[in-house]
Amino acid sequence: METSTQESPVSANVFTFDSPHPVYAMAFSPSSASPRLALGSFVEDYSNRVEVVGFDEDTLAFRPDPALSFDHPYPPTKLMFHPLSLPLLASVCDSLRLWGLGPDSTELRSVLDNGKSSGYCAPLTSFDWNDVEPRRVGTSSIDTTCTIWDVDRGAIETQLIAHDKEVYDIAWGEAGVFASVSADGSVRMFDLRDKEHSTIVYESPRPDTPLLRLAWNKVDRCYMAVTTMDSNRVVVLDIRSPAAPVAELQRHRASVNAVAWAPHAARHICSAADDGEALIWELPAPITVSGSSAAATTAVASEGIDPVLVYSAGAEINQLQWSSAHPDWIGIAFSNKVNHGVLLVLCFWLELPKMPxxxxxxxxxxxxxxxxxxxxxxxxxxxxxxxxxxxxxxxxxxxxxxxxxxxxxxxx
Structure with missing residues (x-):
């Protein structure tokens, strides 16, 4: 673990952590204390690891907490802390697992899967923890379904056949509304009050081109962003105007792997790609909070949108996360030449105040x-x-x- 050694003000704002394993899954803790992350290894084997690392403000470095690191079966495809800062960490791979994080130990609280009768669990590709109703966790699976869990009861609330092909990502909007993306090339939105119907928000213009990632804007929930397999584009959608994107961000030079909205700003979004760059974009009007502009549903010309900030990691970026507790922090994960995982945390310009x-x-x-x-x-x-x-x-x-x-x- 070391801080960047570049002789520039950037060195005070860029921090790296070298993991002994390739890193894919990553999550910031929502706690208001010093930044803390959970990191999941990506090893093509049954035995994998999850590490919890925290930022030491005295040494200005991220340090692992050995007491909170634990073995994990298979590589976790996603990690998330409890949205209300309870000492819980969730992971998915073959099942949804909840881990209790104590002061000096970690305990597996529950293993939730829907394959108990057959003995087979279809791999889970992603999940999202509902920040409005934290008892709800939604998972997506290659078996075409989305499952909504009541984690307080450890039981399935509902399971829906969401798509015609594998479901790759899921995200909550409101308390009972979620969306998913799939190998069938569509974004579909579901309301738990009407489980028999869904709304197709967007379909890829190329038939059966898989959509891989979905990010829902938490500041203005009318907007979401999706990525397409083997594409350098980030497609921004307005759910009030299905089918037509309001923007397409196309400045990456290789496939986009991850996208995240700013947690406290409606018009800022970050993307990361195989070109080794993390780009921060400011979307132009008519992207407005809560549709306050009458032009909010009008498509914008996207060819001229350039990122406002660019960071080059020098290697393919696998993952990025934007901290909700510390909105001036972004984490990106990539692999170095010796196939170790590198976590790079950027403390950048859009800093929110430390006091009221x-x-x-x-x-x-x-x-x-x-x-x-x-x-x-x-x-x-x-x-x-x-x-x-x-x-x-x-x-x-x-x-x-x-x-x-x-x-x-x-x-x-």
């Missing part, structure tokens, strides 16, 4: 910063200098020169 602070003032702060950023980009004449070698130095210089709000300044 009016949201409208924060919006003005961000707006002023973006204005200065655009002026600087115009000065250079192109993005090439800004993007070369993951160079965020120019962006940090803008933030430093603005000298915003004393202790709430962009630089830590």
């Amino acid at each position: 602070f009016p949201f409208w003032s924060l919006s003005l702060l961000t707006m002023r910063f973006l204005q200065q950023f655009q002026l600087l980009r115009s000065k250079w004449g192109s993005d090439s200098k800004m993007q070369r070698e993951g160079n965020w130095q120019l962006v940090l210089d803008v933030a430093a020169n603005m000298m915003l709000v004393g202790k709430y300044a962009i630089l830590p």
